[in-house]
Amino acid sequence: MKARNLVLLAxxxxxxxxxxxxxxxxxVTSLKTEKDVLAYPPSVIFEPTLRNxxxxxxxxxSIVPNLISSVIVSGLTTLLTMILAIPAAYALSRLxxxxxxxxxxxxxxxxxxxxxxxxxxxxxxxxxxxxTDTYQGLVLVYLTFALPFAIWLLVSYFEEIPREMEEAALxxxxxxxxxxxxxxxxxxxxxxxxTVIFVFLNSWNEFLFAVxxxxxxxxxxxxxxxxxxxxxxxxxxxxxxxxxxxxxxVIILGLMAQKHIVKGLxxxxxxxxxxx
Amino acid sequence: xxxxxxxxxxxxxxxxxxxxxxxxxxTTALPLIYLVWTSFLRIDLSMPWLGGFAGLDNYxxxxxxxxxxxxxxxxxxxxxxxxxLQVVLGLSLALLVMQVKRGQAMLxxxxxxxxxxxxxxxxxxxxxxxxxxxxxxLDFITRWLGLGSYNWLGEPRLALASVIAIxxxxxxxxxxxxxxxxxxxxxxxxxxAARLDRANAWQRFWHITLPMLRPAIVIVVILRMVTALSAxxxxxxxxxxxxxxxxxxxxxxxxxxxxxELSVGYGAAVATVLLAVTLAVxxxxxxxRRKK
Amino acid sequence: MTAASVQMSGIxxxxxxxxxxxxxxxxxxxxxxxSLLGPSGSGKTTTLRILAGLESVTEGRVLLSGxxxxxxxxxxxxxAMVFQSYALYPHMTVSENISFPLRMIxxxxxxxxxxxxxxxxxxxxxxxxxxxxxxxxxxxxxxxALARAIVRKPALFLLDEPLSxxxxxxxxxxxxxxxxxxxxxxxxxxxxxxxxxxxLSLSDRLAVFMDGRIVQVGTPEEVxxxxxxxxxxxxxxxxxxxxxxxxxxxxxSLKGPDVILGIRPSAVRIVDEGVHxxxxxxxxxxxxxxxxxxxxxxLVRARLREGERPAExxxxxxxxxxxxxxxxxxxxxxRL
Ligand SMILES: Nc1ncnc2c1ncn2[C@@H]1O[C@H](COP(=O)(O)OP(=O)(O)OP(=O)(O)O)[C@@H](O)[C@H]1O
Ligand SMILES: [Mg+2]
Numbered sequence: 001m002k003a004r005n006l007v008l009l010a011x012x013x014x015x016x017x018x019x020x021x022x023x024x025x026x027x028v029t030s031l032k033t034e035k036d037v038l039a040y041p042p043s044v045i046f047e048p049t050l051r052n053x054x055x056x057x058x059x060x061x062s063i064v065p066n067l068i069s070s071v072i073v074s075g076l077t078t079l080l081t082m083i084l085a086i087p088a089a090y091a092l093s094r095l096x097x098x099x100x101x102x103x104x105x106x107x108x109x110x111x112x113x114x115x116x117x118x119x120x121x122x123x124x125x126x127x128x129x130x131x132t133d134t135y136q137g138l139v140l141v142y143l144t145f146a147l148p149f150a151i152w153l154l155v156s157y158f159e160e161i162p163r164e165m166e167e168a169a170l171x172x173x174x175x176x177x178x179x180x181x182x183x184x185x186x187x188x189x190x191x192x193x194x195t196v197i198f199v200f201l202n203s204w205n206e207f208l209f210a211v212x213x214x215x216x217x218x219x220x221x222x223x224x225x226x227x228x229x230x231x232x233x234x235x236x237x238x239x240x241x242x243x244x245x246x247x248x249x250v251i252i253l254g255l256m257a258q259k260h261i262v263k264g265l266x267x268x269x270x271x272x273x274x275x276x
Numbered sequence: 277x278x279x280x281x282x283x284x285x286x287x288x289x290x291x292x293x294x295x296x297x298x299x300x301x302x303t304t305a306l307p308l309i310y311l312v313w314t315s316f317l318r319i320d321l322s323m324p325w326l327g328g329f330a331g332l333d334n335y336x337x338x339x340x341x342x343x344x345x346x347x348x349x350x351x352x353x354x355x356x357x358x359x360x361l362q363v364v365l366g367l368s369l370a371l372l373v374m375q376v377k378r379g380q381a382m383l384x385x386x387x388x389x390x391x392x393x394x395x396x397x398x399x400x401x402x403x404x405x406x407x408x409x410x411x412x413x414l415d416f417i418t419r420w421l422g423l424g425s426y427n428w429l430g431e432p433r434l435a436l437a438s439v440i441a442i443x444x445x446x447x448x449x450x451x452x453x454x455x456x457x458x459x460x461x462x463x464x465x466x467x468x469a470a471r472l473d474r475a476n477a478w479q480r481f482w483h484i485t486l487p488m489l490r491p492a493i494v495i496v497v498i499l500r501m502v503t504a505l506s507a508x509x510x511x512x513x514x515x516x517x518x519x520x521x522x523x524x525x526x527x528x529x530x531x532x533x534x535x536x537e538l539s540v541g542y543g544a545a546v547a548t549v550l551l552a553v554t555l556a557v558x559x560x561x562x563x564x565r566r567k568k
Numbered sequence: 569m570t571a572a573s574v575q576m577s578g579i580x581x582x583x584x585x586x587x588x589x590x591x592x593x594x595x596x597x598x599x600x601x602x603s604l605l606g607p608s609g610s611g612k613t614t615t616l617r618i619l620a621g622l623e624s625v626t627e628g629r630v631l632l633s634g635x636x637x638x639x640x641x642x643x644x645x646x647x648a649m650v651f652q653s654y655a656l657y658p659h660m661t662v663s664e665n666i667s668f669p670l671r672m673i674x675x676x677x678x679x680x681x682x683x684x685x686x687x688x689x690x691x692x693x694x695x696x697x698x699x700x701x702x703x704x705x706x707x708x709x710x711x712x713a714l715a716r717a718i719v720r721k722p723a724l725f726l727l728d729e730p731l732s733x734x735x736x737x738x739x740x741x742x743x744x745x746x747x748x749x750x751x752x753x754x755x756x757x758x759x760x761x762x763x764x765x766x767x768l769s770l771s772d773r774l775a776v777f778m779d780g781r782i783v784q785v786g787t788p789e790e791v792x793x794x795x796x797x798x799x800x801x802x803x804x805x806x807x808x809x810x811x812x813x814x815x816x817x818x819x820x821s822l823k824g825p826d827v828i829l830g831i832r833p834s835a836v837r838i839v840d841e842g843v844h845x846x847x848x849x850x851x852x853x854x855x856x857x858x859x860x861x862x863x864x865x866x867l868v869r870a871r872l873r874e875g876e877r878p879a880e881x882x883x884x885x886x887x888x889x890x891x892x893x894x895x896x897x898x899x900x901x902x903r904l
Contacts, residue, residue, distance in 0.1 A: 015387075164655035186660075207395065222394050236404050254391070
């Protein structure tokens with residue numbers, strides 16, 4: 001019994017180490033000088049410095065404009081996605097929508113499309129209408145993965161609300177809009193919050209669309225990492241600092257909303273994946 | 277049912293659904309049609325004057341293109357191994373952690389970290405902090421164990437193993453968390469009943485846990501497969517598809533063709549094949565799932 | 569507010585291949601307490617939901633106070649409903665729940681407050697107004713649902729098994745109160761239940777549902793004392809009526825072979841002279857005793873006083889009171 005517990009504990013600790021190591025070590029690296037980074041064996045004891053952070057927040061290599069780009073793109077994407085996804089998910093989950101099965105399947109299928117298949121036509125089309133390297137172009141493209149995902153997540157939350165809620169509201173003379181607004185939405189608050197978090201995370205972390213369709217004006221922080229890598233020399237410490245700065249929002253969001261994220265990942269899966 | 281109630285509800289439902297649907301059609305259906313159309317064109321951005329209709333040329337070229345066949349094979353290997361690894365590891369870890377009474381919360385927090393990380397950052401971190409020769413931690417460990425030093429991302433086979441490891445590292449927590457939650461949701465009285473029915477631990481796993489987890493496992497497989505088939509950023513950051521074309525899965529190949537070598541028409545043909553593969557896999561999975 | 573009348577004619581409801589209602593005609597008079605009674609799956613809830621406008625009809629018409637509302641939205645019908653699950657809005661306080669139907673038609677603030685206080689007082693939950701539904705007991709939640717329904721002074725009151733989630737004692741108390749409330753408000757009530765005792769004690773009249781049809785409508789006394797079909801006879805009463813095929817060994821003298829005889833367990837007596845029977849089981853319920861008696865191959869249940877209790881396995885003789893016999897046609901199941 002004792003031995004078994006020890007083995008379990010060892011495995012658990014090992015798992016935590018493996019999963020957290022890159023981020024923790026990235027944090028450590030971001031506090032080293034470039035010279036300390038290259039030391040062999042890797043040094044654990046060194047004189048920490050904030051130079052790298054100063055460099056990535058100020059001066060010629062500043063990633064602040066990129067952070068701003070990321071905030072704008074992710075924020076707008078999240079806002080638009082929610083405005084469109086909430087009504088759509090409600091219709092899909094609760095109302096007598098014509099061709100509901102087909103519509104649901106289409107939304108699901110769009111979620112599976114390989115982004116590389118989409119980025120080529122987007123590039124050609126946006127270039128033609130002059131929307132490459134613009135916020136409207138990138139946000140429009142981000143909606144393609146954010147919207148279907150948000151709709152599906154919300155559908156599973158709406159399905160958890162008992163149907164009698166709307167029926168009672170309809171009998172109480174609320175009408176359909178007010179039934180949705182006063183009765184359903186307040187009860188779906190948790191699910192909506194989870195969806196917002198996920199959409200924001202996914203938009204923030206997107207890379208392929210950003211690197212192909214962005215440019216000097218709109219250059220999200222995921223792309224800006226490569227500023228620190230060049231053929232001649234890679235600035236590992238600054239890269240680590242930029243990565244930590246760029247990932248700080250999602251890491252903090254992830255840790256704060258940890259419980260909800262697990263729920264979001266598992267909603268559907270635990271219930272058998274939604275019956276439709 | 278020519279009833280006003282239903283009529284009103286239908287109109288309301290359409291009004292709510294149509295904006296999202298229209299946007300999705302504009303941003304997915306139309307571009308895909310355009311993609312397929314592009315695959316019949318000769319578009320070379322470095323030589324724009326050469327453009328024109330190419331018929332099936334691009335597809336004929338595919339057949340004789342060893343780099344294409346290589347990338348198709350790599351896609352299958354990459355998808356297959358990462359999905360199997362994630363599910364097997366995720367399930368084993370979930371079963372183990374179910375036995376751990378305290379500290380589950382800490383493990384869950386640790387598991388969140390890889391998931392929320394941008395894949396491109398995961399690729400960069402691994403490339404530098406873990407796998408880089410001379411200062412990566414793995415190099416340090418293998419040397420310390422007396423196994424010697426390896427160029428993890430520089431040798432074709434090691435590089436493939438490395439990108440598979442990166443993907444598995446990043447997404448196994450997903451399988452783990454989902455399966456852990458599903459395990460926790462299984463009613464305990466079933467296990468008690470099974471115990472009374474003289475099922476041993478292995479039999480309980482095989483006859484109760486596994487069948488009851490089946491829906492969750494199927495969902496995990498589907499979701500993980502979709503992610504694996506659209507993997508791009510982590511490989512791009514870690515190896516860029518190299519060395520040579522050792523880690524160049526279809527996504528990378530289509531990207532490099534279109535945006536590095538600038539032959540967009542041919543790249544579109546590769547992307548069309550990728551689309552077909554994805555849809556075929558999705559179709560197979562869903563018909564398998566429908567069979568229950 | 570005036571109590572509404574209800575007329576449903578030729579109502580058919582199909583869910584794809586499933587026929588939930590196979591042609592229903594129903595009339596409820598103003599101010600009446602009317603129950604829909606029947607076994608599970610017989611179509612009671614469906615009928616109620618059609619009245620509420622929550623479900624469309626495949627065929628037929630619904631009139632409320634003479635007005636055709638077949639296609640009217642639920643909110644346009646002046647109908648309130650108490651759901652089996654209560655359907656309280658969990659994010660609103662009790663008082664917000666109760667006031668909701670009034671707020672939806674932009675009633676004046678003071679009037680809403682007065683109406684809420686009045687409704688809450690009527691069901692005695694005035695002290696709970698600031699709580700959320702999650703902080704209430706089952707019985708209290710049920711009262712909130714009632715208050716939400718009465719606050720708007722509807723013309724028609726629909727209740728779908730509103731007592732089924734309460735414990736036995738509370739169910740009895742609330743039953744009485746419900747009737748008192750309905751009378752005080754002078755409102756028409758349609759009440760769905762599968763509990764016959766509830767239906768018999770509460771209703772002015774009731775309709776018995778079987779397989780998507782109404783098989784009998786009448787006052788509780790009529791339905792209980794003169795069941796229209798064998799099925800109704802076999803459904804009502806506790807325990808239900810004994811059904812004896814005509815010509816059965818021992819009972820030939822009573823009627824011919826092409827009938828079915830019904831006899832309530834209370835009309836079965838243990839006597840000195842009569843048909844031979846074996847006691848197979850005795851179930852004691854305080855003042856009364858139920859006895860299972862085998863007459864040849866036939867099971868006859870008797871409801872006896874405690875003093876008459878036979879021993880298990882005993883051989884006894886029984887007698888059926890001929891004035892209490894119900895006679896049904898064997899082929900059609902109809903009462904003769
Ligand atoms: N949405 C539906 N789809 C298919 N069949 C349905 C649907 N709703 C109800 N039915 C069927 O219609 C019939 C009548 O159902 P209803 O709910 O009215 O029964 P009920 O008398 O209220 O039963 P209970 O006492 O169990 O509540 C049942 O056979 C039921 O299976
Ligand atoms: Mg019912």
